[in-house]
Amino acid sequence: MHELAIAQQLVELAGEHARRAGARRVTRLNCRIGALRRLESDLMSSAFEIARAGTACEEAELVVECVPIRARCPICAQVFAVADWNWRCPDCAVEGEPLPGGDELELISIDADNELTPGAAEHES
């Protein structure tokens, strides 16, 4: 369950950046997560719900851009996503060469405004 640890860090990081930007409520977190991280999306959603409770992210939506593992075909040179550990080029059917990446774990941006969340209000009092 590294999902919970990661969700907690996401919420904390988003809250910090919202405060720094003078905002009180985070409405959306945009993050990028590589397939190599093996984050389970259902677990990630539940973990995020637990982690955001009582914070400035209490009403926020988590939007995840999944970055696939990628490979390059040695014949036609096209770059393709490796889905279900299938390393064959969709056109040439030969094994692709692994490319770097797929291990991303980043918070890209947040949407925030100045509405008070119940959690943030509690926090301030």
Add this chain to the structure above:
Amino acid sequence: MNVPIVRKVLEKNDAAAAQNRERFDRLGLTCVDLLGGAGSGKTALLEAVLPILTRNLRVAVLEGDIATTRDAERIAALGVPVVQLTTEGGCHLTAPHVQRALGELTLDELDLLIIENVGNPICPANFALGEHARVALLSVAEGDDKPAKYPLLFRGADLVVISKCDLLPHVDFNLAAAKTDLRRVNAAAPLLETSARCGTGIDRLAAWLAHLVGSALRIDAAGSAVRTNRK
């Protein structure tokens, strides 16, 4: 408003890991994170390699576990200083866990600190601890599909140990297929086939670790590590 951020999600852990690393470097201490699934043979591998290493190196172990002190007791039985870290349900060690445990060791009297991570092939691979190198275990009893299932574990490894190789005749493990998958996620790390039970590959593991410590060890014909010119 939209606030651009682009930050690594685990930057707090990474910052604590960097502090640990700085501390190790200041002391001239080498730190290795040993990772692998539950039952992949991490403790047995340590039991096999520690007696070779401790002939010439001052070694301590941080033993990460969800609960119980059983593994730490196995290491203590070898006369090696060991600190038990229980995560109380947590599935991985973090850099702050390690930071707190370091206070219980006399670090300036050590050459090598081995952190045996919580038995889990997924979560610990996400968390840097400040280690100089990662050793990832794959036991033949787990199955040859594990590099595909847990790619991050092997992607980040500086050495991949295929353990329990004495079981190869008895299990359905395609060594060639496993190696192909390992190479897909990590083209550079050496692959070492070992058996803690039979002693296969243990001298080579000791040599790899000793080389990492930079102690110019060589492995003599009898398979024992000999310090030649350290300091």
